[in-house]
Amino acid sequence: MTDKDGQKLTFAQILSKVCRRLGAYALELQTGLLWWFVGEIPLHCVRKFFYRLSGLTIGRHSTIHMRARLYQPAHIVIGQDTIIGERVTLDGRRQLPGSTSELRIGDHVDIASEVMIWNSEHDLKSPTWAAREETVMIEDYVFIGPRAIILPGVTIGQGAVVAAGAIVTKNVPARAIVAGVPAKIIGQRSGALDYRLGRYRLFQ
Numbered sequence: 001m002t003d004k005d006g007q008k009l010t011f012a013q014i015l016s017k018v019c020r021r022l023g024a025y026a027l028e029l030q031t032g033l034l035w036w037f038v039g040e041i042p043l044h045c046v047r048k049f050f051y052r053l054s055g056l057t058i059g060r061h062s063t064i065h066m067r068a069r070l071y072q073p074a075h076i077v078i079g080q081d082t083i084i085g086e087r088v089t090l091d092g093r094r095q096l097p098g099s100t101s102e103l104r105i106g107d108h109v110d111i112a113s114e115v116m117i118w119n120s121e122h123d124l125k126s127p128t129w130a131a132r133e134e135t136v137m138i139e140d141y142v143f144i145g146p147r148a149i150i151l152p153g154v155t156i157g158q159g160a161v162v163a164a165g166a167i168v169t170k171n172v173p174a175r176a177i178v179a180g181v182p183a184k185i186i187g188q189r190s191g192a193l194d195y196r197l198g199r200y201r202l203f204q
Contacts (some may be wrong), residue, residue: 003069004079030054031071039067042203059107063200064088079140082106085113092114093120094133101133101152106140110197112164117150130166141193159193 005095038050044063049066051058062078065086070076075092078084082105091105101119105111123132127185134153138144142156157174166183173179175186 021083027072034070034073035067038113039069042066044202058094061196065113065201065204076105077102078105079107079109081196082109082111083111083145083197084111084116086204087114089116089118091116091118091120091136099133103136103138106158107137108141108195108197109138109191110143111138111150112144112146114147115144115150116148117192122153132179141195161189161190 028066031063034050034054038047039048041047041050047064047066048058051064051070051073056070057077059078059080059082060085061080062082064078064084065088068084069085069087069089070092072092073088073092075094078111084090084105089112090103094101103117103119109174117136117138119136120131120133123130124131132152136150136152137155138150139156139158139160141159142161144156144162145151145166147165148162149167150156150162151167151169154168154171156168156172157176159175160172161177162168162172163177163179163186165181166179167181168178170182172178172183173185175189176185177189178184179186
């Protein structure tokens with residue numbers, strides 16, 4: 001038996017590939033159930049119950065609105081008083097051997113609708129189109145506008161603002177305001193960072 005590149009495989013390699021494939025199927029089933037069933041439930045407490053059951057860590061008074069796309073939620077950590085909008089993508093994938101990549105979102109973070117946060121992507125320099133997995137950190141009091149995209153390995157500093165539609169490829173300093181493709185600093189946030197986000201939309 002050979003692999004997709006035509007290399008002959010030993011029995012141990014075949015067994016390892018079968019186990020990895022079965023594990024991938026299990027993750028895909030979990031992902032599908034979270035997307036198509038849990039994500040459609042219009043009650044925050046019910047969704048949070050199932051998200052926690054799948055391994056997601058989510059703090060008190062935090063919520064994820066409907067139709068979220070979660071990848072490997074066991075590697076996603078969300079702090080307290082954080083609101084995540086509908087149709088957001090949160091990527092917690094960790095598939096490479098020895099990988100410790102994850103997604104960590106702090107306290108009082110406001111993430112608008114249809115934001116995509118990725119911690120896994122293809123390595124453009126790899127001759128085999130291999131994956132590249134790196135931790136993404138969103139620190140406290142960050143605001144991320146609608147349809148922004150955060151790429152692997154990025155840290156967004158405390159109190160920073162990411163404008164709608166921005167694509168963030170590099171770290172964002174604390175309190176910086178960034179916009180554009182790729183995102184660049186266009187301003188600085190001022191004032192004290194000592195607030196709660198308040199009430200989320202009850203049936204969304």
